Amino acid sequence: MLTIRLVEEKVAVIYHTDAVKSPVHLSIGQEAPSVAVCAALEKNDMVIGTYRGHALYLAREGDLDAMVAELYGKSEGCGRGKAGSMHLGDKSIGMPHTSAIVATGMPNAIGVAFAQKFKKENAITACFIGDGAVDEGAVSESMNFAGLKKLPLLIIVENNQFAIHSPISTRMPRPNFVERAAAFNVAGASVMDNDLDSMLSTSQAAIDHVRSGQGPFLLEIATYRWKEHVGPGDDWALGYRTKEDASPWFENDPLKLCGERIAADRRLALESKVKEQITRAFDRAEKGTFPDPAEMWDNVYA
Amino acid sequence: MPETRQLSYGEAIYEATLQEMERDPSVFVYGLGVDDPKGHYGTTKDFHERFGPDRCFDTPLSEDTMTGLGVGAALMGMRPIHVHQRMDFLLLCMNQLINMAAKYHYVSAGQWSVPMVVRASIGRSWGQGPQHSQALQSMFAHVPGLKVVAPTTPYDAKGCFIEAIRDNNPVIFIEHRLLYANKGHVPEESYTVPFGKARVLKExxxxxxxxxxxxxxxxxxxxxxxxxxxxxxxxxxxxxxxxxxxxxxxxxxxxxxxxxxxxxxxxxxxxxxxxxxxxxxxxxxxxxxxxxxxxxxxxxxxxxxxxxxxxxxxxxxxxxxxxxxxxxxxxxxxxxxxxxxxxxxxxxxx
CATH class of the missing domain: 3.40.50.920 (Rossmann fold)
Incomplete structure (x- = not known):
């Protein structure tokens, strides 16, 4: 969680230099859901994420150097520069490169879960979506199929209350995700208190449910995006939400509260180690090599 | 080779699928009506009985999501065959086909591939009209990452279909309703017809x-x-x-x-x-x-x-x-x- 926060803060700091040259959707403030769920997953499980994917990639222990290099468009990146921030992924951590079209990973998640069940792997698929994705037909259709076939699928709805700037109240007459899931025989639970321990215990219970063959599960986790939808800045001036709205989320920041539970000297040591790794990753990315222009032609077809 | 063995175009597709399903357990067939008594002009007629409901199954009417299902299964190394009764219905699948299926391999610099076949029947015949007869091949041929084939003879139908299944990319396999009954020589053994080759039928x-x-x-x-x-x-x-x-x-x-x-x-x-x-x-x-x-x-x-x-x-x-x-x-x-x-x-x- 600390790594995610500090990496993204570093991205925000260097963004003005235009080293990244591509949109970034920062997860600052909403790191905890990815961290909690990934802590409870097994190595052979699969994860499907979104364009706001830095947190999931790092929580899944994706290679930090390869992520930063990817943001810099370098050939050491996890997509050799063809992916960028919006399409992080890595086969070695069971994470297909993510999509920048809302909800489009969800149908792929049911396909991955279908294959896991078909092959009788003792593995599950964790699919991360936001509350905006729930507006999309693909999410309802996917839950329908997952419930029908009792697929080993965990759906995590990171509910940050906004689709870009549009609040849920302008998008849904009855925004109850667990209730929607129930209509498709998908079990569900919500964690609304922004508490890491609650997220951890509920994630573990949800994953146990899915892994034991009882069918899919929808886990709603309330969270809050601190930064603007896309880019490194704050957006309080836009007026669609206020800093006062956000203050409970700042106060209950899972990272801050978690840090307070660690002895000060240990925390400082941890922070300096993480900062060192991050500094090294950004240094390496800067010194990395851009792909040869001829690489544009590679991987069009398999 | 004596060209005595005659099959219809539909039978050729059936035989190609059957042989590949027998050869490779990761091949499965799904789509609306694939396990019904008609089995899409007989092309999928008894696969659910031969191979069980995991390898040949009917789906909800969710074309885009069902396309995504195939994409996800293909990421995991399976070889899905998604059957559509009309090509017009592919318009509901464009998002998954173009934004997802065609992109995974490229954007991951080759880490993932999507070996999937999408069967689409052009529905012309007997008053099918504005939404049941469209031929939209150029829309798909426009997109890098997709392959598009449209065989005409039963021989090419079988060979191209086996090639499509074995290809590691998403392949749009275009059929035409008026061709299903056409007969022609089709060898019994398995064979492939490579993509990217036109056929001179008459000199x-x-x-x-x-x-x-x-x-x-x-x-x-x-x-x-x-x-x-x-x-x-x-x-x-x-x-x-x-x-x-x-x-x-x-x-x-x-x-x-x-x-x-x-x-x-x-x-x-x-x-x-x-x-x-x-x-x-x-x-x-x-x-x-x-x-x-x-x-x-x-x-x-x-x-x-x-x-x-x-x-x-x-x-x-x-x-x-x-x-x-x-x-x-x-x-x-x-x-x-x-x-x-x-x-x-x-x-x-x-």
Missing amino acids: GDDVTLVATTHMVVEALRAREQLKTIGIDAEVIDLVSLSPIDTETVSKSVNKTDALVVVDNGWENCGISAEVIAKVAELNPTNFPKFARMGFAPVTCPTTKVLENEFYPNSTSIAQKVNRLLNEDQGNSWNPVPMKATEIEAFKGPF
Whole structure:
């Protein structure tokens, strides 16, 4: 969680230099859901994420150097520069490169879960979506199929209350995700208190449910995006939400509260180690090599 | 090889699928109605009994999400075959096909691939009208990462289908309803027909007549009509629409010095334009006479008299060729119409 926060803060700091040259959707403030769920997953499980994917990639222990290099468009990146921030992924951590079209990973998640069940792997698929994705037909259709076939699928709805700037109240007459899931025989639970321990215990219970063959599960986790939808800045001036709205989320920041539970000297040591790794990753990315222009032609077809 | 073993186009697709499902346990077939008694013209008729409901299953009416299901399963190394009863329904799947299936391999620099086949039937016949008869091949051929094939003969149907299943990319496999009953030689053993190769069906010296899917049948009939006035047409079935085999077409054009392309689709931004442009690029200084044909640039009407105007037929193709070759006298020729049994015999209600 600390790594995610500090990496993204570093991205925000260097963004003005235009080293990244591509949109970034920062997860600052909403790191905890990815961290909690990934802590409870097994190595052979699969994860499907979104364009706001830095947190999931790092929580899944994706290679930090390869992520930063990817943001810099370098050939050491996890997509050799063809992916960028919006399409992080890595086969070695069971994470297909993510999509920048809302909800489009969800149908792929049911396909991955279908294959896991078909092959009788003792593995599950964790699919991360936001509350905006729930507006999309693909999410309802996917839950329908997952419930029908009792697929080993965990759906995590990171509910940050906004689709870009549009609040849920302008998008849904009855925004109850667990209730929607129930209509498709998908079990569900919500964690609304922004508490890491609650997220951890509920994630573990949800994953146990899915892994034991009882069918899919929808886990709603309330969270809050601190930064603007896309880019490194704050957006309080836009007026669609206020800093006062956000203050409970700042106060209950899972990272801050978690840090307070660690002895000060240990925390400082941890922070300096993480900062060192991050500094090294950004240094390496800067010194990395851009792909040869001829690489544009590679991987069009398999 | 004696060409005694005759199968229909539909039977060829059935046999190809059966042989691949037996060979490779990661192949599965799904889509609306694939396990019903009709089994999509018999092409999937008993797979659910032979291989069980995990490898041949009906789906909810969720075309886009069901496409995504195949994409996800393909990421995991399975080989899905998604069957659509009409090509028109693929418009509901564009997001998964173009934004997802066509992108995973490229964006991951080769880490993931999507070995998936999407079967789409062009539904022309017996008043299928505006939304059940469309031929949208050029939309898919436009997109890097997708392959598009449209075989016409039973032999190519089987070989291309096996090739499509084994290909590690998403392949749009275009069928035509009016071809299902057509018979032709199909070897019993498994074989593949490589993509990117056009097939010269009939040789000729006077004009190169390139056609796609059902228009190949019309072109072959047009060839017979042209023979009566001494024009010897070389008929090429394009088979593979992306990639296109420019070389075979170009070689033929170098011999005939005249090119007519008849696409089973609209002309604007279509396959016919693409073939002509590609030939031109190969022969920029020595360009042949050329013409193209396709559906009228209107919505396909339902009533027969208007539908007849909408599609090119062998007579209109033969007349077009004659006008191209004999500018002064081409307009007055009215060949004896040929019987189009596959069109006339087809009855609904499906």
